[in-house]
Amino acid sequence: MDCMQHTRHNIAGTDNDHCRLKYVNLEVHENHVSHETLGLSGRHLVVRRGKPFKLTLLFRSRAWNPHSEDLVLEVWLGGLSERIPVHFFGEMSDSLRWTAQIYPGDMHRQSVTVHLCSPALSSVALYDLLVHIETAWDKRSYAVGSFVLLCNPWLKDDAVYMPLDVQIQEYVKSDLGLVYMGTHLNICKRPWSFGQYEPGVLEACLKLLQVSPQHLRDKQKDYVRRADPVYLSRVVCAMVNSNDDLGLLEGRWEGSYRGGVRPTEWSGSADILHRWLSSSCCPVRYGQCWVFASVLCTVMRVLGIPSRVVTVFNAAHDTNGNLKIEEIYSTRGEKCEKVSLSRDSIWNFHVWVECWMRRPDLGPGFDGWQVVDPTPQEKSAGIFCCGPCPVVAIQRGCLGVPYDTSFVYASVDADVVRLIMRDGLVVGRTVDTQWVGQLIYTKSIGSDRPENLTQAYKRKGHATAAVNAQHRMCKTQSLSLSSPGGVAPNLEVSLQIERVPSAGENICVCVTVTNRASHRRVLVEHLNAQLKQYCSSPQECFWKTHRELHIQPGEVLTLHHAIPPSEYESVLAGEDIVNVAVVIKDVRTKERVLATEEFNIISPQITIELQGGDSVQMRKEYTVQVSFTNTFAKALSGAVLTVEGSGLLEGKHQTRTLLLQPGHSIEKKVSIMAASPGTKLLMASLSHSSSPSAVTRSFHRVSVLTA
Structure with missing residues (x-):
């Protein structure tokens, strides 16, 4: 990176005597490989806190003389800055401060390699970097660029440290996940592309922090607090919904979805983040719980905080905190709308996120997975967010532990009171202690099988339905x-x-x-x-x-x-x-x-077949065959087969037929080409005018390899 001379203070001496900086090589590729950030950005150097990264300084006229000239790096974050004198390896070591060291063999005739390292609990942000060359009589300063600093789950001193690399691969680096939906009797799985390696996604995540109410209110305080993953998770959680800020997504659960995208049509986070960023932070329409949670998981993984998407089957929304949810039935068995003022409800499934972090504010007994729920249901400390709430606090019933433990506890362990009513009077009553939180699922490490988390949330004896529901x-x-x-x-x-x-x-x-x-x-x-x-x-x-x-x-x-x-x-x-x-x-x-x-009923499947298997090379063309066979007993009129795939296809590709007879098929062949590595999703959908709301969807995972 060519250096721009930022300031110059000349006290004595001549330019010929002074060492001048010509160029700084940020060693982007090597640093990205070393810091496990390869692919996160094509615009910025991205490194992890607490781990040294390399900078090579090339000088113009002569080499830097450490005996007569001081080399000082300076990092800026908003109005905050820290000077970092460059030392030779072994001269000093302070893990609580920024350090800059020259290792043996890193001094050359006209260049020097410096290893810059942040403290393990530095703030997550985009930093500016300056280089100063100072003598007793002169100082020259150069603005040499910027870098992004993320959390470091590989580092023991980081608050998001994970002990096993297979966990980090799944919960930080993997860009594809599964969302479990449906009911506890018929669990469906939907793939979701987290898309953290898509161009512009990291930049959108950083923008999310910059337009948060906390940052707009007090930039300096926000920058300082960003070192804490507890704080970061609350900020991001609130920013994923747009209820009280410039957040990402507007929710809608009923009525028309005109003017936006139906929540069931989303298959990845990148498209949502791109739309929000390109619209100057206008909320993207529309989201529901699994969309909110999946996008939150993307942002947290980008920031370096291990995260996973979790589904609770039969999740209670307890608005009054009494751990009881009332349901009303007529004497003829018809489930009715609520007749009381309570807004309590039960969702057949609800999706939130677990983030992995230490909780120094609570003590080591509450470290580990924390529930963070971005779906805007209730306010927490005045804003629409929920968590981080320690999973272990839910299991132990420690309802006073911050944040929002009593609300999350009710989601998985409330009782259901079913009332039979006639003419406004209760004529029958049942209490079901097993219905809520029957199953709690997430994707297993390195596998598409579900991992059952019910026992991690429920007190002993409250998870007996888990096996039966299989x-x-x-x-x-x-x-x-x-x-x-x-x-x-x-x-x-x-x-x-x-x-x-x-x-x-x-x-x-x-x-x-x-x-x-x-x-x-x-x-x-x-x-x-x-x-x-x-x-x-x-x-x-x-x-x-x-x-x-x-x-x-x-x-x-x-x-x-x-x-x-x-x-x-x-x-x-x-x-x-x-x-x-x-x-x-x-x-x-x-x-x-x-x-x-x-x-829920098992939907008919759409077949998606990729030429040559499920792995493709970048910038090579491949053929995909998509087909649907009508398994219904009646003909489907106006059938439309649609194929789309972010990062693989431009726009939507469709084929139509006026009448699809029972046993007959509709097919579409498309060509795909990937411009970036990672995991992409092809999505196919079948709609028909016989029942406009009955849309069948299927997904297919495509692994894109570098050439």
Whole structure:
């Protein structure tokens, strides 16, 4: 890098006597390899704190004379600066201050190599670098460029240190992850391209810090506090949503997505970060929980903080802090909108991030994984963010530990109170202590298999549903039921989805009724199925049935029901969930018992085949064959097959057919070419006018290798 003379102070002597700097080589490639930052930026030198990096100084007329001239480096961060005298190796060592050393063999005729090292707890930021050559009578200063300093999970003294390299490879360096979605009965996995090696992503992450309210309010204080990953995680968490700042994403969970991108259409973070940066920090539309979390994971990995995306199945949103979530059902088993003032709810899945860091503010017992949730649900200390909350604090039930532990604890361990209501009165009640937090998943290290984190969050005895939920069938039954008269229940009801159906198959429901009473009963069964989104109450009821039953003392009735595809294909979209509920009523005593289950249907698959396998060379053209076969019993009108892939394809590539008959296929062939290394995603989607909301999506991972 050519040097610009910044200032000059001449006290005595002549220019001929003075050593002058001609050029500084930032040794970018070698430093990037050494600091595990290769590919993060094509514009800046990127290094990690606490580890020396090399600078080679080339002089103009003569070599630097260490006996008569002092060589001083200076780093600037905003209005803060620190002078760093250059010493020969062994003369000094202070891990708490910046150091600049010349190793043996690094002095040459007209150049010298200096190893510059920051303290292990330096601030994450873009620094300016100056070089001063000073004598007793003269000083010359040169602005030689800038560098980005990141956290260093390889370094023991860093607050984000991870002991195993395989963990760092997965939680810092890997640019592809998996997001688990759906329901605990049918867990779907969606790949996500974190994209930290895409051009401009690091610069967008740094910009995010620069426009945060903390930085705009007090730049110097913000720069100083950026040494702490606890502080960084709270700043970034708040900046990923745009609710009260210049943040990245605007959330929307219902209604029209016009003027933006439907959340289900995102497959990577780079596109979102690029759009935000190019729009002068206008929020990108639209995000939902897995989008917020995945983008946060990208930013944290770029900053050097180990992070992973975590999914909680049946996550509670407890707004009043009583660790109880109420759900309302009608006497016919229809799940209703809330009739109380409480905004409590349960999401079939909710996605947040765990970040790895020490917690010196709490003590070593709370080090390790911390929940950081950027989805704007509730305010924390006045801003829309959540965490960092130690996972171990949740497991131990230490609800007073900062930050937001009680809220996160409720997300995984609240009780569900299900009320049967008639004319505003409660006529039946169940309490389910197992529904919330049934499964907590993240991607395994070096594998696409899920890692079950339920035991890390739940107290012993609260994670018993984890194993059962692996099977594609589940049984729910009434718990702690009290009849209106306060009599202990002697009627038991359970509901079972016999197997999770694929699109085009019957939904098979089994209701089991057990009469514990000593007398014969006359019962009425009300069973219905409703459409719902993962984060909201059910909407329309698309199927229902009722009948009268007679049951003898001690008898067990098994009732089988089948919902044919014709009853749900026109209303059920690919990401939708079904709520099935049964209410059994005793005609004489008016006792009512409720059982319920929620599940999602397995969507048909789109086939994506890449010529020559799943690894490609940069700047070489490859062919991709994409196809979809109609497995439904009916023809699909106006079918559109769309293929896209950030970093592989420009824009969207589509093919259409007026009518796709059962068993027939629609195909599209495209050519891809990658301009940068890393992991990219091809995404294919199939939509049709027979059911405009029913979009099928598939993803395919492509590894791009350097030539």
